Amino acid sequence: MRAAWNRLSAAYQGRHDLPTDSAHYGPWAPPENELRILGDVQGLHILELGCGGGQCTIAFAKQGAHAAGIDLSDAQLDYARRLAKAEQVEVDFFQGTAEDLSAFATAAWDVVFSTYAFHYVENIGRCLGECARVLRPGGRLVFSLDHPFRDCFLDEEEDEVTIYPARSYFDDRPVQWVFDTTGVRLQSYHHTIAQWLELLSNAGFRLARLLEPCPPKEVLDAIWPEDDPLSPLRHVPLTIIFVAEKT
Numbered sequence: 636m637r638a639a640w641n642r643l644s645a646a647y648q649g650r651h652d653l654p655t656d657s658a659h660y661g662p663w664a665p666p667e668n669e670l671r672i673l674g675d676v677q678g679l680h681i682l683e684l685g686c687g688g689g690q691c692t693i694a695f696a697k698q699g700a701h702a703a704g705i706d707l708s709d710a711q712l713d714y715a716r717r718l719a720k721a722e723q724v725e726v727d728f729f730q731g732t733a734e735d736l737s738a739f740a741t742a743a744w745d746v747v748f749s750t751y752a753f754h755y756v757e758n759i760g761r762c763l764g765e766c767a768r769v770l771r772p773g774g775r776l777v778f779s780l781d782h783p784f785r786d787c788f789l790d791e792e793e794d795e796v797t798i799y800p801a802r803s804y805f806d807d808r809p810v811q812w813v814f815d816t817t818g819v820r821l822q823s824y825h826h827t828i829a830q831w832l833e834l835l836s837n838a839g840f841r842l843a844r845l846l847e848p849c850p851p852k853e854v855l856d857a858i859w860p861e862d863d864p865l866s867p868l869r870h871v872p873l874t875i876i877f878v879a880e881k882t
């Protein structure tokens with residue numbers, strides 16, 4: 636996974652051109668400054684897992700948070716450090732896996748945040764246990780992913796979208812797929828909503844909110860215009876956001 640993201644980083648950053656004025660929840664969701672899930676982050680200690688190019692960590696720091704990010708990929712972190720320097724923002728970036736947060740003290744963080752990274756984490760139970768450990772009591776874990784329903788309509792192995800379910804909602808075998816035209820193979824892990832709730836509860840979290848934001852109309856128009864044969868897929872949720880509180 637580390638080698639794959641090192642190879643992918645330049646293509647990923649070139650394709651997405653992510654903002655640093657607000658944290659985001661992925662390519663099909665409105666950003667934090669519209670959803671207002673976290674609200675005012677001034678003075679909060681926020682740790683971002685799978686921070687990639689660091690855009691969300693930097694956005695939090697710009698808004699007055701004490702922010703740090705961890706990612707598996709050296710290339711993603713090189714990009715993040717260059718970006719933080721260019722934006723003149725003080726943030727710490729660490730190389731490592733979200734399954735092992737031993738670099739961070741217990742109960743030291745108000746928020747653990749992650750956008751579109753948890754589905755790459757093989758041992759997600761261990762990762763959520765580590766999130767609970769580093770959060771203070773009442774601290775929040777906020778993370779976004781592809782909605783499990785979206786996974787059913789995208790055959791990642793063939794990079795094809797289909798109007799009929801391509802994959803069972805209940806199929807939790809890892810999925811192997813190629814990122815765009817890069818030829819780089821990735822593996823991701825998919826869980827049903829009920830499995831996510833169970834995983835969170837087992838790790839010591841209480842679900843505070845579950846969001847399925849409707850993608851902005853211009854995003855849907857770009858992917859599946861109204862006259863496209865695949866336009867019924869406009870009705871499928873694309874992103875899911877979990878907000879959980881450490882009990």
Ligand SMILES: C[S@@+](CC[C@H](N)C(=O)[O-])C[C@H]1O[C@@H](n2cnc3c(N)ncnc32)[C@H](O)[C@@H]1O
Pocket residue numbers: 636640653661684685686687688689705706707708711731732733734749750751752755756757
């Ligand atoms: C789709 S990118 C998202 C990056 C960033 N959150 C964003 O929104 O642009 C997924 C990121 O997760 C990282 N990643 C994958 N597996 C990881 C793991 N086990 N621990 C930490 N980071 C991981 C990858 O290196 C990559 O930067």
